[in-house]
Amino acid sequence: MNGSESAVPIEDFVQALQAQLDRAQRAMHIKAKNLNLPLTFAVKDIAIDLRTHVEVVKNQVRVRPAGPGDHDASLLHLTLTTVTRPMIEENAFPVDASEERLDEVKDIPEEDRRKLEWAGLQTVRQLKELHDQSGTATIGRMADLPIDRLRKALQKMSQPMVARVDAEPGETPAEKLLRIRGANLMRRQVPKVNIEGEPVSVLQANDRELLIAPKAHQLGGVLTIETEPEYSTQTAFDVRPSIGAESGNGDKA
């Protein structure tokens, strides 16, 4: 390798190697098909020994090829083998594409995110689940992160957030229900919800949606949702019928 080439992250290095092996497998397969041969050769195992310098930059392992006369370089030994589709599926990490990934969270610095990924955490849901099960101190130890910084980031990520408030159809204002959509709307127990300081019954609750039964005079104002002490949000809303629509029902509210 040329010593003037800069260091590359080891995952990019391995991916580049894998891409070449995949390419060779495909090319040999096509070649055999074109020549109408019943059998071909496929790469089964491959091992590579390379002289490289291994560096760690901001928690990222990088490899830099050894240059001419570079006798102090480390020996990198890579062994790869072919895997079948069932093996891939068996070992693949089930991640829902709609789930928020840790690299999308602004509150976690890249260095901390990398440490969390090393600890096997890739999504916000996984981090929250582990936090609920084991606590901040355990994650801090696992990922070698300062507990205070992790606690602050987790608290920010776990704060409830309201995206929209919709009124569910009802004959009279008193029968109307409100559907609240957002994120982190429920933690361990049903959240406390109030409108203008007055409690409201919660009929259904999950992480992304709440269904509440407000009184007739609670169809507008400041909505407060508290999932746990220190985890709350406030949103102003108004789903009261407009004056024109209201005139038909009389002044019942």
Next chain:
Amino acid sequence: MWTRPLGEMLTDIGGSLLELASAEQQIVCATSIEMTLPIDVKLRRWQSALVFCADVPAWRWQTDWDPPFGQLRFTLEQARPEAES
């Protein structure tokens, strides 16, 4: 000398052995081949992607200005083309 991507070199070697694999009617045939080769490795960027280039050294003798050679060991095994995927 231009160092080819590793996939091209492996395809060349595998392709030259195809006749051995296809000799189904023969009494003795090779079912797997293991090779160990010295390789000259270069990493190149092509359209922002990293390309792993590896080829057999251009010269038999290594000079002081050549980077250290790596070593590649691989096993090619007989397979049916339809079983590839």
